[in-house]
Amino acid sequence: MDRDPYGIIGYRGYAAADRALVLGRVLQEQGIAPADPAHGRWRNLVHALKRLESDPLPFARVRATAAGTATELAADDEGFLHAWVPLPAATRKSGWHSIALELVDERRKRGARAEAQVLIPAAGARFGVVSDMDDTVVQSEVTDFVRAARLVLLENARTRLPFHGVAAFYRALERGAGGAEANPIFYVSNSPWNIYDVIEDFLAAQGIPTGPLLLRDWDLGLRLRRRPNHKARAIPEILAANPTLPFILVGDSGQEDPEIYRAIVGAHPGRILAVYIRNVTPHPERHVAIRRLAGEVLATGSILVLADDTLAVAQHAAQHGWIAASALADIGEEKRADEGSTEVKVPAPGVEPSASVPTVVVEDDPPPGDGA
Incomplete structure (x- = not known):
């Protein structure tokens, strides 16, 4: 033994x-x-x-x-x-x-x-957030296997890069429009449990709010064993454990987040305030597919926003009264600081930023004028 x-x-x-x-x-x-x-x-x-x-x-x-x-x-x-x-x-x-x-x-x-x-969660929480990690919070390049492998193998929690402004945005979501709502953030990722400590350390180092971390079981031996439909199972369990809270879902366009979130919106009518999707794919056909999904999300009574800019998503959240409008200045300032930090935190060799696309918002009713 x-x-x-x-x-x-x-x-x-x-x-x-x-x-x-x-x-x-x-x-x-x-x-x-x-x-x-x-x-x-x-x-x-x-x-x-x-x-x-x-x-x-x-x-x-x-x-x-x-x-x-x-x-x-x-x-x-x-x-x-x-x-x-x-x-x-x-x-x-x-x-x-x-x-x-x-x-x-x-x-x-x-x-x-x-x-x-x-x-x-706090009794005063107005909503919860379910967020992906890879290419939503941390730059991972999961749409490119070689680039993703370089980041995982050659960088660590203190050298990995967050998406610009994401820490300030998540802090604003946690505080809510009232400033002290303590809205819970749940991180549900397809990353393996093997790198749990890396993700935990990364969140702390970047000042991103702490929350439950639900990762996936990968067997990286002779066979690759992954729990199928990890997010599709984990997110409904979170909703069931918090039956009085509506939720905001945050993900990216690189994997199946839009499709999974669309199914969750349909299965839980009235529970999902909005779906925020970060664009990480330059392929036009993917944008077309997500626009189609956005229409389906709208038909079920929610909203889908596709954007490659944290500030654009934050502005949408402020317009709907989910974060304080005063938080936008902090988010914009941190975004600019993060953009400047790339001179210090150099991405792994061969990792280049993705091309950007315009923000796409699909919703039925305009946001309330008073931000409430």
């Missing part, structure tokens, strides 16, 4: 009325140092390979304890924990709550410990 120590990684989940979604993984400790802007591409490559070649403990038994109430969980064949546990009344206040995790597998004499965080 492998003698290297196993540990538990607790991921950020969320809670429903009386239960919490515990997310985590049991795997061999990787010995990866925190990201640093001074790290060279060789060190980044070594760390990336360590993440991708993780050694999990299949079917491990883990005890999850919330406010003294313990539940025994079983990991899957890749060491992942994805389970709902009872949430005692004492921990049902809004905010982040810690759930203690302990490895109790008889195959390991020394039980590893960790904590998983779960979010209960």
Whole structure:
């Protein structure tokens, strides 16, 4: 038996009325140092390979304890924990709550410990946000395999680039038009759990609001195993856990976000305030397809906005009263600063910016004149 120590990684989940979604993984400790802007591409490559070649403990038994109430969980064949546990009344206040995790597998004499965080949205929240990560928040170039691989393998959380102005925009969404709404943001991405720490560190480094992170299980060995329809399953679960909140969906045009979001709008009438799609594809046929989808979204009672500019999306949100109009100045200032930061944060070799297209907004009724 492998003698290297196993540990538990607790991921950020969320809670429903009386239960919490515990997310985590049991795997061999990787010995990866925190990201640093001074790290060279060789060190980044070594760390990336360590993440991708993780050694999990299949079917491990883990005890999850919330406010003294313990539940025994079983990991899957890749060491992942994805389970709902009872949430005692004492921990049902809004905010982040810690759930203690302990490895109790008889195959390991020394039980590893960790904590998983779960979010209960604030009572004053007016809406929630579901956001993709790749090519929505962070520049990933997922439409080009070679460029995407260079970014994942050669950059780290402190050298990856956000889309210009996105941090200020997401902070404005979190604050809402009232300034203190604490609207929750859920990040649902097709990125693998192997790079969870990279995404978590990236969000913190860029000042992007913290939120539950729901990534995907990839087996990068001899076969590639991915959970099918990850977003199509994860997003309805978020909506079901927050039945009183309407949502804004944010994604990009490079993968299937528009199609997935269109289906969610249709399946949940009245729940989706708007769909914001960042353009990352220069192909005219893709623009035509998204325009068609925008009409379908409109027919179901929502709005779709296609744009390659964060400020354009923010202006739309301000017009509809979802963010404060006063936040636009901060978003514009940060956008200009981010554009200037490209002189310091140089993209990986061969990664060039995509061509832009005009903003496309498809909606039935004009926004209210008073911004309420």
